[in-house]
Amino acid sequence: MSYDTGWFKSTKSSASSNACVEVRLTDQAVTVRDSKAPDDGHVQISHSAWRKFLTSLR
Template identity: 50%
Template structure:
């Protein structure tokens, strides 16, 4: 997997809207605020991220 770089969801309307950005690496999944790209980022294991995504999809 290496490093995907930071990306926004394809559901984001425009580049100026505030949203989260995600970055996938071999070791972790990072999440940050797109309005503050130099600010702090959260880091999750792939297992934690998968559980989160499943939870969102299942409501």
């Protein structure tokens, strides 16, 4: 079964914040983009690299 979460912001983001990124989780990768300029491109990251990134933030 495949999945795609669609684009979302962190629950820690406020509606008035101008410094947010949006994330999209799919079977293939994690995709990140600037919420202020969503049409300017995105970065794809492997699931394992994303887990390492999140772990490093904790």
